[in-house]
Amino acid sequence: MSQTPTRADFDQYMVPNYAPQAAIPVRGEGSRLWDQQGREYIDFAGGIAVNSLGHCHPVLVEALTEQAGKLWHLSNVYTNEPALALARSLVERTFADKVYLCSSGGEANEAALKLARRWAHDTAGEHKHRIVSFSQSFHGRTFFTVSVGGQPKYSQGFGPVPGGIVHGEFNDLDSVRNLIDDDTCAVMVEPMQGEGGIVPATPEFLQGLRDLCDAHDALLIFDEVQTGAGRTGSLFAYMEYGVTPDILTSAKSLGGGFPVGAMLTTDRIAPSMAIGTHGSTYGGNALASAVALAAIEYIDTPEVLEGVKRRHDLFREHLEAINRQHGVFQEIRGMGLLIGAQMAPEYEGRAKDILPLALEEGLMALIAGPNVLRMAPSLVIPEADIREGMERLERAVARLVAGQ
């Protein structure tokens, strides 16, 4: 390339659906990043809960480069060893008997919803097609998944939405009792709402959904795209809750930064995804599968998963200390390394104002809606980086409070 790309190129050459920050990171190692000017940042954002082992983790670099020298892609006219090994690994580690591989969370959810509809169609008939979801939920950006998602702003303005979808209130079982019936084919839920503000489900809610689904022969779908692959300190959040879904979707942390998604289900349901019913050219791509397999094997160890819980406590302690000093948060919540700090009423809607200040102090963080500062760092972020990152966050919060 003759010219170094700049932030201005984004506005000139890319569709305006994002508003990226000014700095352009060019290199990452662990939980640190460096931009074009050589400025260093600590990464509490983790690529939105994706970089599960930080940047350029040697185990993932090795899996990727080794596979890159062997075989990249075949299409599903053939199968390949990394895809088979990944599917087997996911089955052995979870409730599932069968796996469908794809390239993103939205695709995994699209597959889950289509499978649920098809299964109900096959086993009960056309009428059993209703889907129950929840307000504030997020399931991806395909047209089916934005329609099932509970944030109407993502589906408005694109023409008629698919029918048969209703939304209850998260953590409110009565709202579901009013919506579910024998024509319901599936209930889709995030065990902890991510984009909706880092809101964990109560154990009673998830168990209640399980019971209602059983009573109406509907499938329970857990969208674990954000909570899965070690994020909560268990391999999947359903294990933390002790409530088993019929279909589970995973992406984000699963690939550690390589695009991959997976839909997991059981032998009872999988046959409805018969030959020709669904597919994806990239699904089971050898490079993606090799990286995801390495990631999942590395993450699903007591050492890493217990480390996630220990780091959760550290994050909480630091955030509480910042809050004792500045009083900007009303609640600190979340599980494992998916943590939200809800802004106090005086700072209503101002979570986003922290981000540019934090960036100036050398810290990357996220928001989840207007009122929640979100952190989704590497599952193996060094404790020294947590401490240093929190000092930077404290300076950013102090500036917010001082009105700078």
Ligand SMILES: *Cc1c(COP(=O)(O)O)cnc(C)c1O
């Ligand atoms: C991010 C996310 C998705 C969408 O994943 P993509 O890879 O962006 O398609 C779906 N569900 C949840 C819960 C998510 O957090």
